[in-house]
Amino acid sequence: MEKEITRKDFLTSSSKYAVGAVVGVIGLDALAGGKILAGEKGTTWPLPWVTLDPDEVRVKAHWLYWNDKDCCAGTFGGISEILKLKQPDPWSNIPMEIMLYGRGGGNGWGTLCGCINGGAAMISLVTDKASSGNLINELWGWYSQEYLPTTTANDFAVQGKYSVHKYDNKLVPSISGSPLCHASVSQWCVVAGKKVGDTERKERCARVTGDCAAKTVQLLNAFFAKTFAPTFVTPNDNKACQGCHGSTAMYNVMTQMSCSPCHSDPHHETTTSIQTSNETPSEYNLSQNYPNPFNPSTNIRFSIPNTEKVHLAVYDIQGSLVKTLIDHDSYNSGTYQTIWNGMNEQGQKVSSGIYFARLQTGARIQTIKMNLVK
């Protein structure tokens, strides 16, 4: 009877065939001194990482962008093609083309930027799940908040360091505020006065491909050198909205993105307050608002042990009324959360500075100091 073929045997023998086929063409000596190629050692996830030069990767990724791999496979391949030279097993068996779907924010759909999609795929291949989460937050947070293309990317072009020369002048940098390809590309087009089809726009994305590949390498090098220190913090406006929509209360929203670009003015903003717990609190309390300092909005939380008429309002440093949030409404005992969106009664954004939230419950008055920053 024939021996049962396990999946591992199958993978091993098929890669032997692959090696055989290549040997036929280029000869055994060329194969890393006759050593067996990828997959033979049965390498398992997470795959091995080797310290790389971010600038070498940057140039490779830029080249791949212009050579039919586009942004997502360009970022991934910019790294994997260099890894392959240093660590053929298993990297020569991992085709960058798996990432082609990510181009243009996912086959041209403008969702997640392909560059950070490709970078995240590489991170996920070489680190365990918990670590990849932190590294991806760092990469995507950086992308959302950084001027792109970076100064380094522009300098490489001006100094002729790339190997493709479609356009070598400095390009206008812009901040997307978002991990979305659509937001990033469209904002850049508006800022730069260019069209999506222009060479400059393509070169802009080629440079961003290099930027994201280089950033991914820097993060991974640091991670494996045990010097990676996370700096990503959830955007303030996300925290303010998640105060109610996140896991501690309503829990009907899941995202690390800023909410404001898409929901600039949800109609409830200053009128809704939600009960965050139905346990009866032991005392009256007005908690420090969060986030603080804040921009554009902040959460104000208070507890009442008895049913009360509640008045909550925001005043400026001169003591003038800015906005009434709760106007003598009756509240049952409980803990509540409300939001101040940094606007006055007329719906205008107020200037940065110190404001006071004053809570009146029956005869009690409590005040907190809040800092609106620009």
Ligand code: HEC
């Ligand atoms: C104080 C609690 C609270 C905070 C903070 C809060 N929400 Fe809401 N949100 C609610 C509640 C309750 C509803 C459902 C009822 C309603 O529409 O008032 C809601 C509904 C919504 C809806 C759907 C309907 C609508 O009003 O447009 C959107 C969108 C929304 N919120 C976005 C946001 C965003 C963005 C922020 C941050 C700027 C935010 N929310 C902050 C409590 C809150």
Ligand code: HEC
């Ligand atoms: C990239 C754009 C985008 C971002 C960022 C975003 N949303 Fe949304 N959100 C949408 C879209 C699109 C819908 C579905 C269409 C709609 O109902 O408005 C939606 C729906 C919602 C709904 C349900 C709306 C309803 O009609 O009941 C809530 C609540 C909501 N978002 C809250 C948030 C909060 C809170 C944040 C930030 C923590 C956030 N969103 C970030 C685009 C976005």
